[in-house]
Amino acid sequence: MPFDLSLYLVTDAGLCAGMGLEKTVEAAVQGGVTMVQLRDKHASDEHMITQAKRLKAMLAGSGVPLIINDRLKVALASQADGLHVGQSDTAVQEARNTLGQHAIIGLSINTSDQLLAAPVELLNYVGLGPVFATGSKQDHAQPIGFDGLARLASACQLPSVAIGGLKAEHVAQVKAAGANGVAVISAICGQPDPRLAAQAFNAQ
Ligand SMILES: Cc1ncc(COP(=O)(O)OP(=O)(O)O)c(N)n1
Ligand SMILES: Cc1nc(C(=O)O)sc1CCOP(=O)(O)O
Numbered sequence: 246m247p248f249d250l251s252l253y254l255v256t257d258a259g260l261c262a263g264m265g266l267e268k269t270v271e272a273a274v275q276g277g278v279t280m281v282q283l284r285d286k287h288a289s290d291e292h293m294i295t296q297a298k299r300l301k302a303m304l305a306g307s308g309v310p311l312i313i314n315d316r317l318k319v320a321l322a323s324q325a326d327g328l329h330v331g332q333s334d335t336a337v338q339e340a341r342n343t344l345g346q347h348a349i350i351g352l353s354i355n356t357s358d359q360l361l362a363a364p365v366e367l368l369n370y371v372g373l374g375p376v377f378a379t380g381s382k383q384d385h386a387q388p389i390g391f392d393g394l395a396r397l398a399s400a401c402q403l404p405s406v407a408i409g410g411l412k413a414e415h416v417a418q419v420k421a422a423g424a425n426g427v428a429v430i431s432a433i434c435g436q437p438d439p440r441l442a443a444q445a446f447n448a449q
């Protein structure tokens with residue numbers, strides 16, 4: 246499936262609890278979100294598979310891919326469009342072997358060494374960050390700022406998306422640094438109107 250990293254929504258079950266996950270994602274897509282990642286650190290695999298299947302049905306025909314965070318089993322069982330893994334998650338090779346050549350596979354990168362070691366031939370994109378400190382990820386790595394983002398993005402042969410503490414007002418600096426888009430949790434999840442929150446990014 247073709248993909249567009251411009252505005253990548255990463256979900257958070259807690260922050261979406263008020264409006265509900267599906268309604269939040271639906272509104273955000275109406276507002277211009279181009280990728281969705283289902284991320285839930287606490288749910289069982291079974292619950293996540295159910296959620297992923299619902300989101301996949303909702304996104305059908307929209308051109309917005311559904312990516313699963315961390316859990317290869319959930320990505321496979323839900324026939325999601327891809328998987329996002331971090332440095333300590335399932336190996337990219339195993340993810341590619343399991344999900345096949347058409348899956349969209351992303352890897353988190355925080356340092357130049359990680360970028361050098363990344364199996365680019367097996368990947369579709371990289372997530373670069375955190376740009377800023379954020380309360381949305383426990384024990385996140387050292388923030389890289391826009392300078393670090395520019396260094397990594399310019400050294401990167403793959404499409405890249407910036408993540409970590411980003412708001413609509415940062416879109417221009419992210420693009421100037423050379424990343425293809427922004428990935429956000431709290432700037433959309435838990436906002437009173439996720440559609441308007443997403444639109445704010447596209448208005449930049
Ligand atoms: C687009 C994107 N980039 C980076 C991450 C972070 O992945 P990871 O380092 O595995 O951390 P967790 O999200 O699993 O806590 C991401 N999820 N998405
Ligand atoms: C899930 C995640 N990964 C990061 C990384 O640096 O790899 S930062 C992050 C949290 C992003 O949430 P918010 O947009 O609310 O800051």
Ligand SMILES: [Mg+2]
Pocket residue numbers: 314315329330331334
């Ligand atoms: Mg992870």
